[in-house]
Amino acid sequence: MPQYLTPIARDKVVESMRDGVIVLDTQSRIVDMNPAAQKLMRRSLMEVLGQPLEQFLFRWPDLAKRFRDVLEARAQIVLGEEVEPRYYDLHISPLYDRQEKLIGRLLLLHDITRYKEMEETQERYAKQNARLFQKEQRQRKIAESLRQAMLVLSRSLDHTAIVAEILAQIKKLIPYDSAGFFLQDGDDLRLSKGVGFDYTVVDARIPLDSRNRTVQAFKHKRTEVIPDVRVDPHWHPFSSHEKVHSAVAAPLVIGQEAIGVLTVDRFEAQAFTDEDAQILQVFANQAAIAFKNAQLHQQAQSAAALEERNRLAQDLHDAVNQTLFSAALIAEALPNIWEEDPKHGAQVLEELRLLTQGALAEMRTLLLELRPAALTEKSFGELLQHLAKAFTNRTQIPVNLLIEGDCALPPDVQITFYRIAQEILVNITKHAKATQVSLNFDCAPEVVVLSVCDNGCGFDTKRIPLGHFGLGIMRERADKIGATLEIASQPGRGANIALVWENKG
Structure with a gap:
């Protein structure tokens, strides 16, 4: 070559x-x-x-x-x-x-320009994907915190526990140094619940006629972000001393009604973003539901207590007062009757004894209603004896009571058995037209059975409307303790209702 x-x-x-x-x-x-x-x-x-x-x-x-x-x-x-x-x-x-x-x-x-451009593009995509991933993770975290708060909200009426859970979930997403709930109380916003506050501000109040930013959030139903409270003349001065530098105030709104404000504070200035404000507003809405539910629950309890007092007063009037009035009349006439006919006087005296025993049983039953805790202090057999005597005194219908076995029932089971027995006897009084009632309680270690029979008019079990005779409520009570309610009846042939609970513990 x-x-x-x-x-x-x-x-x-x-x-x-x-x-x-x-x-x-x-x-x-x-x-x-x-x-x-x-x-x-x-x-x-x-x-x-x-x-x-x-x-x-x-x-x-x-x-x-x-x-x-x-x-x-x-x-x-x-x-x-x-x-x-x-x-x-x-x-x-x-x-x-x-x-x-x-x-x-x-x-x-x-x-290598082409390679550098490809490298920069890949890096740009990587950063974009990282941002998207972080955003997705953030959204997942927000969703999980909201789910946890809603879970507590759906399971509890204890607004103190709910509010504590909401504040805990907020802190996972938005760090804060102090946070609290101000609720409307007359002409003020009063600090109701909070964390991180100094003890001197407990129960603190902000007048609603002030220009305070918390009040503005309440009045205008909008979230207020305060980047630096030190230069804001309308921020309340007492939150965690002078350390607070930035804050957010989110209104608690139900429908069109504001009931309070959620405030979240930080010791650093410019600590909160618009996204933080949006998240806080969602949690504020949840807190509003918790406070409103607690208020409605309290009102319902008050109404129920008033209704129960009225019912007890009516029962006292219908049963005990009338019995005692009859007993008083008999006692007044007894000396003359005894003088004229001692044998007849003895019969009247027995009638007087039965009346006073019935009144005593009725009073004991009413006392149990006034103090529900007593329902678990006595044996279920004793409770049935009170119910039977009170029923006979009220209706003059004899009750054949049979109690077999000796076992202690769990408190919730005993209360349920008592309420269902009570409801069955009320139904017999109102609807059965019976002349004889049998009340049997068999308490074995594995299975507990309460059966109530009457010889009244009976009913067609297939044609009973939902909720009639209180059957729906009784079934709900039975379901809560894992018991079954068995109903057998035919028109003209009385009724037999059995409550069966298996002890699986």
Whole structure:
């Protein structure tokens, strides 16, 4: 192979390379340059031949200074206009002659702009994906906190526990140093519940006629963000001393009615974002439901207590008073009857004894109603005896009471058995037209059965409307303790109702 082909082939390769190739002598003067380098320098070889390279790098003085005396290096550099920069991989290598004498340097410029753009795009996508992931994680965290708060809200009427859970969930999402609930109390907003407050501000009040930012949030039903309370003349001055620097006030709104304000404070200024304000408003709405439910529950309890007192008063009038009145009349006439006919007097005396026993049983039953805790202090057999005597006294219908077994029932089971027995006897009084009632209680360790039978008019079990005779309520009570209510009846043949509870404990 002719030796002259090798340098020709090498020159051909260099000429056709896309990478820029520049050959410098020991004085950093340009000796040779391939077309790619000429294009980069925007000069022809004839224009730059023998000229110092630094002369043509005036647009990049730092670059010229950096690599002026470097014999060997590899680095990434940026060339070109600022609007459209180009990225290069610069490779500097020394050139030696056959005697290992340094005769110059070789500069190789490989355009990596495309790779840098791809790298930047990938990095941009990675950052975008990271932001999306963080946002998704944030949304999941918010959803989980809301779920936890709603779970407590749905399971409890204890607004103290609910509010504590809401404040705990808020802190997982939005760090705070103090937080509290102000509820409307007359012409003020009163601090009802809170955490992180100094003891001196407990039960603190803000007048509703003030220009306070908390009051404004309440009146206008909008969340107020206070970036720096120190420069806000309308922020209440007592929250956690002078340490508080930023705060959010979110109204507690039910429908169109504001009932209070949730405030959250930080010791740092500019601590809350608009997103924080939106999240707090959602939790404030939940808290509003908790406070409203507690208020309605209290009202319902008060109404129920009033209704129960009225019922007991009516029972006292209908049963005990009338019995005692009858007993008083008999007692007044008894001496004369006894004087005229001692045998008849003895019968009347027995009748008087039964009346007073019935009145006593009725009073004991009413006392149990006044103090429900007493329902678990006595054995269920004793409770049935009170019910039976009170029933007979009220209706003059004899009760055949049979109690078998001796076992202690769990409190909730005993109360349920008592209420259902009570309801059955009330139904017999109102609807059965019975002349005889049997009340049987069999208490075995594994199974407890209460059965009530009467010889009254009976009913068609398939045609009883839902809720009639209190059957729906009795079934609900039975279901709560895992018991079954069995009803057997036919028109004209009385009724038999059995409550069966299996002791699985």
